[in-house]
Amino acid sequence: MLSSRKAPWQMRLFTGSILVLWLILAAFPFLWTLWGSFKVELDFFSKEDWRSALTGPRTLVEYGSAYTGAGYDGAWVEEEFWRSALNTFIVCFFTVLISLTLGTLGGYALSRSTYNYTFWILIVALIFRAMPPITLVAGYLLPFFEWNLWGHLATSIIVLVAINQPFTLWMLHSFFSKIPKELDESAKVDGCTQFQAFRRVIIPVMWPGVITTGLFSFLLAYNDFAITSMLLSKENQTMIPKIASFLGTTQTEGNVMFAVAAVVSATVPLFILVMFFQRQIVSGLTAGAVKG
Amino acid sequence: MFPTLVAMLLFIALPIVSVITQSVFTPHDAVLIETENCNPFGCKTETIIDQEATAQRRSEQPLGKFVGLDIYFDRGHLAINELSTAWEASESVGDFLDRLNNLPLYRALGFTLVFTFTVTPLMLAFGLLIALGVNSLHRHLKGLAIFFSLLPMIVSPLIGSLVLYWMIDSRGVIGSAIQWLFSDPDLSLKASTTLTWIMLIVYGVWHSAPFSFVVFYAGLQTVPQETLESARIDGASRWEQVRYVIIPHLMPLVTFVALIQLMDNFRVFEPIVGFRSEAHATSLSWFIFNDLSGETRQLSSASASSVLTIIGVAVLLAPVLVRTWKDFAAKRA
Numbered sequence: 097m098l099s100s101r102k103a104p105w106q107m108r109l110f111t112g113s114i115l116v117l118w119l120i121l122a123a124f125p126f127l128w129t130l131w132g133s134f135k136v137e138l139d140f141f142s143k144e145d146w147r148s149a150l151t152g153p154r155t156l157v158e159y160g161s162a163y164t165g166a167g168y169d170g171a172w173v174e175e176e177f178w179r180s181a182l183n184t185f186i187v188c189f190f191t192v193l194i195s196l197t198l199g200t201l202g203g204y205a206l207s208r209s210t211y212n213y214t215f216w217i218l219i220v221a222l223i224f225r226a227m228p229p230i231t232l233v234a235g236y237l238l239p240f241f242e243w244n245l246w247g248h249l250a251t252s253i254i255v256l257v258a259i260n261q262p263f264t265l266w267m268l269h270s271f272f273s274k275i276p277k278e279l280d281e282s283a284k285v286d287g288c289t290q291f292q293a294f295r296r297v298i299i300p301v302m303w304p305g306v307i308t309t310g311l312f313s314f315l316l317a318y319n320d321f322a323i324t325s326m327l328l329s330k331e332n333q334t335m336i337p338k339i340a341s342f343l344g345t346t347q348t349e350g351n352v353m354f355a356v357a358a359v360v361s362a363t364v365p366l367f368i369l370v371m372f373f374q375r376q377i378v379s380g381l382t383a384g385a386v387k388g
Numbered sequence: 389m390f391p392t393l394v395a396m397l398l399f400i401a402l403p404i405v406s407v408i409t410q411s412v413f414t415p416h417d418a419v420l421i422e423t424e425n426c427n428p429f430g431c432k433t434e435t436i437i438d439q440e441a442t443a444q445r446r447s448e449q450p451l452g453k454f455v456g457l458d459i460y461f462d463r464g465h466l467a468i469n470e471l472s473t474a475w476e477a478s479e480s481v482g483d484f485l486d487r488l489n490n491l492p493l494y495r496a497l498g499f500t501l502v503f504t505f506t507v508t509p510l511m512l513a514f515g516l517l518i519a520l521g522v523n524s525l526h527r528h529l530k531g532l533a534i535f536f537s538l539l540p541m542i543v544s545p546l547i548g549s550l551v552l553y554w555m556i557d558s559r560g561v562i563g564s565a566i567q568w569l570f571s572d573p574d575l576s577l578k579a580s581t582t583l584t585w586i587m588l589i590v591y592g593v594w595h596s597a598p599f600s601f602v603v604f605y606a607g608l609q610t611v612p613q614e615t616l617e618s619a620r621i622d623g624a625s626r627w628e629q630v631r632y633v634i635i636p637h638l639m640p641l642v643t644f645v646a647l648i649q650l651m652d653n654f655r656v657f658e659p660i661v662g663f664r665s666e667a668h669a670t671s672l673s674w675f676i677f678n679d680l681s682g683e684t685r686q687l688s689s690a691s692a693s694s695v696l697t698i699i700g701v702a703v704l705l706a707p708v709l710v711r712t713w714k715d716f717a718a719k720r721a
Contacts, residue, residue, distance in 0.1 A: 107626045107627070108524070111517065114518065115533070118537065118597075121594060122539055122594075122598070128561060129554065141554070141559035222705075226651040226705055227701055228657065230657060230680075233690075234694050235694075319543075319545065321658050326680055336544050336546050340661060352554075359547050362547055363543055363547055367539075377542070377602075378602050382606035
């Protein structure tokens with residue numbers, strides 16, 4: 097505790113007001129958009145009076161109630177947003193599954209290996225992690241066109257797994273390094289092979305690390321725009337590129353509200369995620385940091 | 389461990405090779421044939437594209453023809469010729485920079501660098517302030533504060549920027565608030581270059597401050613209480629405690645966050661799409677994306693910019709890599 101009892105009131109006022117300001121900044125845009133997504137466009141973007149986004153006079157005129165699900169209806173039914181939601185689910189599920197399987201094996205091997213090259217592998221992974229993913233897309237496109245792989249969900253899942261790999265490797269490496277080597281050794285003394293030691297001793301104690309890493313892989317796959325927008329055909333699009341494509345067609349009235357509704361729908365799973373896994377997210381963000 | 393290596397090699401290392409090769413090739417020119425058309429009024433030669441031969445040549449060598457480093461030096465990229473003319477023609481450094489701004493790659497590079505080096509320090513400072521604020525909160529409120537603080541970071545950058553974009557629209561709530569504040573009904577944040585840049589930077593800080601907040605908050609939990617206590621006994625004010633005890637304690641974390649953020653801000657891309665700011669600000673990633681999307685996918689051009697971007701990242705990372713290497717060597721010795 098930073099002994100708030102001794103802090104002078106000016107200091108408390110200062111940090112307090114910064115905090116309140118920040119919380120408003122962080123939360124208000126989402127609440128505002130959520131509220132506005134149930135209105136018609138002329139209310140959400142009101143020239144005359146900003147308050148009409150709250151009360152929705154035009155929505156009342158058009159639909160007989162201050163709230164309308166028209167934006168959601170348009171996005172999910174008319175524009176088939178459910179298809180993108182389904183695609184997103186498939187992509188995220190398999191990306192997380194495959195990256196975790198590869199990552200745990202790789203991270204475990206790296207953390208137990210005593211060779212010099214582990215260092216180089218981690219450094220190479222760091223460099224790969226630093227590269228903007230979009231720089232790789234140009235390299236994927238030509239071979240994928242040639243071999244007719246472009247546009248399929250499976251292709252982008254594999255690409256996302258690969259792009260995820262450096263990060264997964266770093267994170268799981270740092271988690272595994274915290275599991276004492278003696279644990280493996282005692283298992284081996286009791287007659288386990290290396291692989292059995294991994295399966296029976298390490299896997300049961302590594303869940304916190306794996307769950308945290310999985311969360312971040314999920315976020316990466318879910319939030320990705322550069323890869324999925326370039327590598328998926330129109331009918332296979334995931335949610336984020338789909339929302340971007342809504343933007344292109346905002347000329348007709350009402351379409352903006354489709355995009356607003358779609359944005360809110362895509363944010364809801366993330367809200368729930370943060371609500372349930374807040375502790376893991378925080379521990380994941382700090383895992384690399386507190387150590388070094 | 390081998391599956392990981394194979395995956396990284398196949399899908400990261402190989403594409404880099406492919407990008408580099410593509411960047412030195414350019415699509416074939418169309419095969420032209422001259423035909424003589426004769427009619428009662430005389431003969432004239434026509435040049436037409438031999439579709440068949442062109443298609444054949446293209447499918448035989450899908451990479452195109454070898455042009456060496458030409459693409460790197462053309463107007464769309466490093467623009468060596470334009471650069472030297474601009475240097476000779478301009479009277480001052482400012483004038484030169486102005487001319488530089490007309491070349492697409494330098495425009496993108498300029499914004500990317502400005503963005504990276506303003507957002508990173510700002511988010512560090514902001515994150516620290518929030519962390520100090522949350523840390524002095526009551527235990528029950530902390531969880532809620534952390535929950536809301538995480539939101540801007542967790543949502544997809546595209547979604548986050550769209551949400552803000554709609555709010556700062558001249559008909560949106562913040563947009564009209566600003567118009568009212570400056571009593572200028574025609575004020576639009578999207579119309580001016582400076583305002584667009586400021587807007588994008590504000591977005592960048594908004595998006596990444598939670599990360600530094602969380603890391604610093606975790607660091608604050610491990611501040612040695614004895615040192616704080618003794619500082620207090622020696623009569624250090626609260627500000628002096630922060631300045632001389634807490635910040636030095638957090639210093640390793642600051643380097644860590646700064647490093648990650650440099651990497652992440654350098655690849656700034658989605659906000660440009662979300663804010664539709666390409667008329668006023670483009671980034672390197674957007675520049676590549678722009679080449680790749682659309683009907684004509686300009687693979688060679690995009691590859692050349694990709695290689696240049698990767699070189700940029702390497703330059704940015706070089707000091708860190710050298711330091712890590714020294715640490716590692718010291719540990720081994």
